[in-house]
Amino acid sequence: FQHWFGTVAKGKSPYRLYAISNFGSLLGLLTYPFIFEPHLRLGQQTTLWSAGFGIYALLAGICGWVFWRSHQSGLTKGESPLPPDSVPERSPAIDRILWVALAACGSVLLLATTNQMCQDVAVVPFLWILPLGLYLTTFIISFDHARWYYRPFWIPLAAISIGTVIYLLNQDFADTEIHLAKQIAIYATAMFSACMVCHGEMVRLKPDPHFLTGFYLAVSLGGALGGTCVSLLAPQIFTGYWELHAALIAVAVLSGICLFRDLKKRQTRTSILATGAIGWIAATLVMAFFLKAHIAEIRDGVIKSTRSFYGTLRVYEEFPLTEDHARTLFHGRINHGRQFLDDQFKNWAVSYYSEQSGPGLLFSYHPYRSDPE
Secondary structure, eight states, X not given: OXXXXXXXXXTSOSTHHHHHHHHHHHHHHHHIIIIIHHHSOHHHHHHHHHHHHHHHHHHHHHHHHHHHHHHHHHHHTTOOSSOGGGOOOOOOHHHHHHHHHHHHHHHHHHHHHHHIIIIIIOOOTTTTHHHHHHHHHHHHHHHHOXXXXXXXXXXXXXXXXXXXXXXXXXXXXXXXXOOXXXXXXXXXXXXXXXXXXXXXXXXXXXXXXXXXXXXXXXXXXXXHHHHHIIIIIHHHHOSSSTHHHHHHHHHHHHHHHHHHHHHXXXXXXXXXHXXXXXXXXXXXXXXXXXXXXXXXXXXXXXXXXXXXXXEEEEEEEESTTSTTOEEEEEETTEEEEEEEOSTTTTTOOOGGGSTTSHHHHHHHHOHHHHOOO
């Protein structure tokens, strides 16, 4: 449709239609679980969907007919669809690679943040809608108009929010727990601003509308690669949600490449480029150091670790060769059971089932405890 629009409405950019398309997706995401699904029976939904699909097919046919008429009219007048002297220049290979990489990075950020929020922070119904809604919003903002992606605002915001996420990650086993609402807000802000950088830079690199089909193919390929990495590859090679760490580093690397390529095109002085590159590399290395420290802290003392769709499971061993020798099972950051291994303590009920827990108090004060008759 965008290709048809670019051909018929000469001189008008079709890329804004992608913002409108994602706005429609956002409306569907927000309305179905809260309006259509609760209030319409399955048969009514099927009828409504069928009618909507029929209307879509009709409108698509009208668009195709308008395009065909315009094309035939141009042929009748002897017009060339694209005069030889106005053939746009094809985007360089590095731009096409960046389309895929930036789209993949955004996709990984969405899925990795969703996993982190919904499985390791709080299991809240419909919480997954928040990151997905923000992800779609970044496409709407980026493709609506170039003025909305303002580098001096979005890149610092992404840097600050990513830094806050790294701090939050390193507080996993701190004595005090940050409120869940604040944790969710931190993760959501970081994902939103980082995806804005990815998609904003991707839009800055978009080609002439003549090549938009290849551009969208690259964007779709990147999104599919990102989803494949998180859903299929990461569980096979990672025992934790380390793809989030990789995505945060990738944002820094890819945005740095885009920035310095742009500065180089503007013939910025070599001394400024060198200083900026050193600073950017140093900041990325510092970020990688603290992310690695978080992974090392999580893995310290682990004797068994596994990961599935439902999250990560780790068994920690503590105080070996002492009478306090124990093993503890964690699901994400939650302690799900502990057992002492010393013979005199191994039958103690601890964790959920200690004497002071709910089940412990139930058995301690149950009438049959003192009067079995």
